[in-house]
Amino acid sequence: MKKDKKKILRASSFLLTLAWYGALLTLGLYLIGSAVVPLATKQTDGVATYVNALPVHFEVPAPAIDPNIEINDGTNPKALSIPQSDGIISFTTTDYKLNLIATFGVLLYSAVILFVIFQLRKIVAKVREEKPFVVENLNRMRKIAGALFAFSILDALYVFITSSIVQSDFYTELYLPNIKILPQWEIFNSDVVLLVVVILTIEESFRYGLKLQEDKDLTI
Amino acid sequence: MAKRKMSLTELAEKVGLTLANLSILKTGKAKAIRFSTLEKICEVLDCQPGDILEYE
Numbered sequence: 001m002k003k004d005k006k007k008i009l010r011a012s013s014f015l016l017t018l019a020w021y022g023a024l025l026t027l028g029l030y031l032i033g034s035a036v037v038p039l040a041t042k043q044t045d046g047v048a049t050y051v052n053a054l055p056v057h058f059e060v061p062a063p064a065i066d067p068n069i070e071i072n073d074g075t076n077p078k079a080l081s082i083p084q085s086d087g088i089i090s091f092t093t094t095d096y097k098l099n100l101i102a103t104f105g106v107l108l109y110s111a112v113i114l115f116v117i118f119q120l121r122k123i124v125a126k127v128r129e130e131k132p133f134v135v136e137n138l139n140r141m142r143k144i145a146g147a148l149f150a151f152s153i154l155d156a157l158y159v160f161i162t163s164s165i166v167q168s169d170f171y172t173e174l175y176l177p178n179i180k181i182l183p184q185w186e187i188f189n190s191d192v193v194l195l196v197v198v199i200l201t202i203e204e205s206f207r208y209g210l211k212l213q214e215d216k217d218l219t220i
Numbered sequence: 221m222a223k224r225k226m227s228l229t230e231l232a233e234k235v236g237l238t239l240a241n242l243s244i245l246k247t248g249k250a251k252a253i254r255f256s257t258l259e260k261i262c263e264v265l266d267c268q269p270g271d272i273l274e275y276e
Contacts, residue, residue, distance in 0.1 A: 218251040220241050 052102035
């Protein structure tokens with residue numbers, strides 16, 4: 001293998017290792033924080049307060065414009081709005097059930113991220129051994145695609161549930177007057193599905209590479 | 221090989237192949253053989269390609 005390729009693979013391996021331990025550290029810090037903060041607030045304020053964040057689906061509607069206002073440039077005023085989007089709402093609460101819901105979301109995202117990084121590390125390790133076209137790598141790619149596909153569905157369901165909770169339980173009209181929370185069921189996260197298609201296409205190419213490798217190995 | 225009283229190991233050494241590869245050839249699992257390999261085997265065994273290849 002050429003030196004440049006070895007350097008690139010070594011860098012990839014290093015970055016993935018960094019991402020792996022970074023993700024584990026972040027998850028650990030979050031879990032410790034979510035336990036420590038309520039204990040600390042209970043000591044100081046007498047009641048446990050949870051600080052967390054939930055993903056929601058929202059829209060920022062167009063502001064109402066007074067039709068009697070004339071704009072001097074001669075054009076009619078045009079309504080502007082921010083289209084529907086996904087975002088994170090941070091909150092503090094004394095209700096531990098919301099904390100559980102937020103923690104479940106963090107564990108879900110962490111599980112997928114850690115699983116994908118783990119599989120990628122194994123794939124890169126095999127490539128560094130100059131054995132990219134092996135059945136194990138193909139199976140790992142399929143597992144990554146499967147995990148991301150399952151995640152896209154679970155994520156859509158989770159955001160739907162959290163948006164419903166935030167809309168009904170939070171005083172969003174009071175605290176977020178310009179935001180409209182929309183509990184909508186979007187079946188797939190289209191970006192993730194596109195990524196799954198790309199991974200499966202690459203996996204198919206690797207499968208052909210495996211066949212060529214086998215033919216080469218059995219050519220005496 | 222039997223006529224030349226040659227073992228698989230000895231043949232592999234003389235032809236310059238590994239024992240594993242020669243075993244693949246012998247058991248019929250090989251998908252292809254290079255002309256250079258066939259030439260070398262025939263040279264060592266003093267035979268024709270037709271003596272060691274068979275179409276079924």
